[in-house]
Amino acid sequence: MRATLSGDRVLLRPLDAENIPLVISWLRDPDVNRYMLSGHEPISVEDEARWYAEMLASESDLVLQIHDAGTGRYLGNTGLHRIDRTHRSGELGIMIGDKVQWGLGYGRDAMIALLRHAFGELGLHRVHLRCHPDNRRGLAAYRAIGFTEVGREREAIFIEGEWQDHLVLDMLEHEFRELHGDTA
Numbered sequence: 217m218r219a220t221l222s223g224d225r226v227l228l229r230p231l232d233a234e235n236i237p238l239v240i241s242w243l244r245d246p247d248v249n250r251y252m253l254s255g256h257e258p259i260s261v262e263d264e265a266r267w268y269a270e271m272l273a274s275e276s277d278l279v280l281q282i283h284d285a286g287t288g289r290y291l292g293n294t295g296l297h298r299i300d301r302t303h304r305s306g307e308l309g310i311m312i313g314d315k316v317q318w319g320l321g322y323g324r325d326a327m328i329a330l331l332r333h334a335f336g337e338l339g340l341h342r343v344h345l346r347c348h349p350d351n352r353r354g355l356a357a358y359r360a361i362g363f364t365e366v367g368r369e370r371e372a373i374f375i376e377g378e379w380q381d382h383l384v385l386d387m388l389e390h391e392f393r394e395l396h397g398d399t400a
């Protein structure tokens with residue numbers, strides 16, 4: 217799926233395969249991937265290119281690049297996965313790969329723009345996400361936006377030779393509207 221969305225400070229644009237080497241360098245950075253559920257194994261250009269093609273063709277995934285709206289600087293990716301038309305739900309993921317840009321509000325703005333699209337145009341009722349319990353920055357950002365922690369899935373991921381838990385947070389359409397205004 218493709219879309220171009222705008223937030224207050226960010227533009228969200230369709231994936232561009234030219235950025236694959238940069239994205240791979242972000243995914244290899246231990247500061248960036250520490251809590252990412254995609255794991256820490258190195259990803260090859262071929263595998264990433266296959267994933268880009270799959271995402272762009274998919275009817276149940278929407279992955280977008282996050283750019284600074286003013287400068288155009290490419291900052292990371294965010295997306296909705298496993299979009300389910302029957303139950304009107306989807307799972308959010310985000311990575312600001314350019315780590316010097318953390319804590320400046322880009323993550324917040326990008327997620328709000330994506331959620332506005334999810335609850336508006338795509339008509340979703342619920343968006344959830346999974347987060348490592350030690351990802352304090354991520355959890356602070358999700359809670360600040362209005363996600364609620366709804367559970368903990370035990371030993372759900374295998375990272376660095378260990379089974380680890382992750383937390384589940386979610387947001388409902390009416391909660392988004394109450395906090396962030398209309399989706400139209």
Ligand SMILES: CC(C)(COP(=O)(O)OP(=O)(O)OC[C@H]1O[C@@H](n2cnc3c(N)ncnc32)[C@H](O)[C@@H]1OP(=O)(O)O)[C@@H](O)C(=O)NCCC(=O)NCCS
Pocket residue numbers: 247248249251252253292310311312313317318319320321322323324325346347348351352353354356357358360
């Ligand atoms: C998690 C991530 C998406 C957050 O994006 P960000 O741009 O750094 O966060 P923002 O600047 O938008 O901050 C959003 C909120 O979190 C709070 N926050 C951000 N960093 C924080 C920190 N280190 N400690 C406490 N609160 C923090 C901010 O105060 C802000 O709240 P506010 O809007 O009420 O002021 C980003 O840091 C990232 O991509 N990290 C690496 C990859 C990753 O962990 N992805 C998530 C996997 S589940």
